[in-house]
Amino acid sequence: MITIPTLQAKWAFSTRRVARADAVALDRDVAAARPGDLVLARIERIGSHKRLQLASGAHSDLWEGDLVVAACGDRYAADQFEGRGEIAPEGCDLLAGGGLLGWIESRHARVSPPTRLVPLGRPIDREGVALSLDRYARPRPAPRRPAAVIGVVGSGMNAGKTTAAAALIRGLVAAGVRTAGLKATGTGAFGDLQAYEAAGAAYAADFAEDGLASTYRIPAPRIVDALDALLGHAAAEGCEAAVVEIADGLLQPETAAFLAGPGAARVGGWIYAAGDALSALGGLEVLARTGIRPMALSGLLTRSPLAMREAEAASGAWVMSRDELADPAPAAALLSEVRALREGTPSERAA
Amino acid sequence: MPRDLAVTEDPAAGFDLVLRPGRGRRQPPVWIASPRRPATGARPLAVIHGISRDAGGIAARLAPRAAAQGRVLIAPLFTAEDFPRYQRAACGRRSDRALLTLLDWLAAEGSIAPGAVDLAGYSGGAQFAHRFTWMHPNRVARLTVAAAGWWTFPEAAPFPRGFGPADAAPAEAARWLRANLRAFLDREIAVAVGRLDDAPDRTTRSSPEIDARQGPDRLTRARRWTLAMRAAALRLALPRRPTLTVLPGCGHDFHACADAGLDRLILPDAPCAAARPEASERRTPA
Numbered sequence: 151m152i153t154i155p156t157l158q159a160k161w162a163f164s165t166r167r168v169a170r171a172d173a174v175a176l177d178r179d180v181a182a183a184r185p186g187d188l189v190l191a192r193i194e195r196i197g198s199h200k201r202l203q204l205a206s207g208a209h210s211d212l213w214e215g216d217l218v219v220a221a222c223g224d225r226y227a228a229d230q231f232e233g234r235g236e237i238a239p240e241g242c243d244l245l246a247g248g249g250l251l252g253w254i255e256s257r258h259a260r261v262s263p264p265t266r267l268v269p270l271g272r273p274i275d276r277e278g279v280a281l282s283l284d285r286y287a288r289p290r291p292a293p294r295r296p297a298a299v300i301g302v303v304g305s306g307m308n309a310g311k312t313t314a315a316a317a318l319i320r321g322l323v324a325a326g327v328r329t330a331g332l333k334a335t336g337t338g339a340f341g342d343l344q345a346y347e348a349a350g351a352a353y354a355a356d357f358a359e360d361g362l363a364s365t366y367r368i369p370a371p372r373i374v375d376a377l378d379a380l381l382g383h384a385a386a387e388g389c390e391a392a393v394v395e396i397a398d399g400l401l402q403p404e405t406a407a408f409l410a411g412p413g414a415a416r417v418g419g420w421i422y423a424a425g426d427a428l429s430a431l432g433g434l435e436v437l438a439r440t441g442i443r444p445m446a447l448s449g450l451l452t453r454s455p456l457a458m459r460e461a462e463a464a465s466g467a468w469v470m471s472r473d474e475l476a477d478p479a480p481a482a483a484l485l486s487e488v489r490a491l492r493e494g495t496p497s498e499r500a501a
Numbered sequence: 502m503p504r505d506l507a508v509t510e511d512p513a514a515g516f517d518l519v520l521r522p523g524r525g526r527r528q529p530p531v532w533i534a535s536p537r538r539p540a541t542g543a544r545p546l547a548v549i550h551g552i553s554r555d556a557g558g559i560a561a562r563l564a565p566r567a568a569a570q571g572r573v574l575i576a577p578l579f580t581a582e583d584f585p586r587y588q589r590a591a592c593g594r595r596s597d598r599a600l601l602t603l604l605d606w607l608a609a610e611g612s613i614a615p616g617a618v619d620l621a622g623y624s625g626g627a628q629f630a631h632r633f634t635w636m637h638p639n640r641v642a643r644l645t646v647a648a649a650g651w652w653t654f655p656e657a658a659p660f661p662r663g664f665g666p667a668d669a670a671p672a673e674a675a676r677w678l679r680a681n682l683r684a685f686l687d688r689e690i691a692v693a694v695g696r697l698d699d700a701p702d703r704t705t706r707s708s709p710e711i712d713a714r715q716g717p718d719r720l721t722r723a724r725r726w727t728l729a730m731r732a733a734a735l736r737l738a739l740p741r742r743p744t745l746t747v748l749p750g751c752g753h754d755f756h757a758c759a760d761a762g763l764d765r766l767i768l769p770d771a772p773c774a775a776a777r778p779e780a781s782e783r784r785t786p787a
Binding site for chain 2: 474482486
């Protein structure tokens with residue numbers, strides 16, 4: 151009894167773990183949708199997002215009238231939208247290209263109004279239960295972690311975190327270390343995971359693996375719980391190291407809570423990606439308040455030799471470009487530092 | 502792509518020896534000795550030549566013993582044109598990266614098993630091998646270094662004498678070594694040198710700083726480096742200690758050293774056995 155037109159719909163990347171055959175009917179009460187719930191909607195007006203990332207990772211141009219299955223969820227993107235994962239019967243917004251639905255609370259001045267949709271209902275199963283991402287979370291692994299966990303945190307959106315994370319994965323893999331690429335917070339996007347895989351990650355995943363559509367306004371313990379699951383999966387995949395990207399900037403609420411809370415204890419050493427030399431310095435001060443002293447600086451600033459020199463001179467930190475992170479020799483050195491920090495063993499690293 | 506040059510086709514040899522052409526500065530040519538009866542799970546052995554660059558001679562000398570153990574042996578050739586200072590590993594042309602590229606390529610095409618290799622080097626090759634392993638500790642399981650002209654010590658002297666800051670490119674190399682000291686020492690490291698390699702010759706690098714710290718000749722330098730690394734291992738509370746073997750009756754000659762027992766150090770009878778803490782110096786292995 152398939153009574154809904156989901157078979158013709160475009161299933162967004164956020165729904166990639168969902169068994170589509172479970173959707174046999176629609177519940178028209180879209181206002182009941184909560185973050186993580188699936189929603190079937192029709193494109194009413196093309197706005198900022200002109201394409202949708204599909205479950206396969208491919209991009210699909212959007213046309214007015216397209217049917218879309220996406221997840222309800224909050225969005226935090228200082229360069230784009232802030233949005234809330236609530237669905238009004240009269241219409242909702244596409245908050246992220248990976249398939250996140252809600253309504254826009256604010257948007258960056260340079261960004262067009264969002265793509266607008268008409269919600270049709272919540273896909274439900276034969277028992278009438280609304281489909282939600284947490285139902286499709288990967289089964290919990292044994293509580294283990296790779297021997298070395300390196301975090302990548304940044305000054306803000308587009309500071310170069312994913313580039314730094316992917317480069318470090320590349321360097322570690324070339325150094326002979328089986329490595330995972332994990333995204334612990336933010337909004338799910340195929341591009342991040344694809345960047346990890348392209349760099350050679352043996353396992354690439356984000357919080358969606360644990361049933362979350364995004365992590366904005368998700369309680370800190372739940373985010374740490376999801377990270378533990380990802381680390382467990384990475385260890386089960388035989389990864390000796392994991393590179394964990396923390397989304398957005400240091401002042402983002404979930405990032406700040408993660409760094410100040412037990413989540414930070416999962417990470418053995420940090421790379422801080424900054425957009426420029428001043429944000430590098432400011433970020434180091436913010437991190438110092440939580441007791442974190444990054445092993446190295448990286449990010450967008452390293453595209454400018456002048457900015458690199460400025461940051462290095464002002465902070466005394468090791469500033470590593472994308473190419474240096476991807477070099478197996480310094481990557482192995484970072485790994486050694488993480489191991490020394492974890493084991494509390496004497497390090498020969500100069501102060 | 503140029504074809505391999507087959508060198509040994511003797512049915513009784515137990516191995517096939519070929520010279521595989523390189524790809525410029527990205528990947529050096531390499532001698533590959535493949536056993537006709539490969540042993541499952543046996544680690545490949547990479548051997549690095551000295552300044553005479555006789556990679557083929559080294560490969561031919563060690564290939565029978567490697568084949569008897571079912572192990573693939575490779576001997577890359579760092580040409581003078583492409584890698585004039587390959588001994589430093591972190592040289593401008595990055596001979597370390599060239600070896601990594603070669604190992605990955607050989608593993609991808611199935612010529613060697615993926616994962617860490619055993620690494621050995623003689624003379625300039627020992628210089629390269631200990632610096633390479635120090636920079637890439639995850640890529641080397643067991644290290645044998647013989648008759649290096651000079652060494653990198655675990656102290657603040659400028660790289661490559663130590664892991665202190667240096668003008669040598671890349672500027673960060675010293676920092677990599679400093680961070681990796683523990684990982685480098687946490688493996689079986691066998692040092693060897695000929696008993697008669699006890700006087701400087703025309704290829705022995707000499708400077709007031711090197712002579713004062715490391716000594717005038719390779720025998721003294723091997724002893725001092727082994728002692729320094731054993732002290733570092735002790736300081737780091739590591740269970741393994743590098744061992745030094747002095748090979749009787751031979752000077753600075755790879756083949757004489759091999760005959761005197763270096764071949765058994767490089768390819769011990771139990772190739773994957775864990776190292777035993779031993780005295781800092783011993784004579785030729787049994």
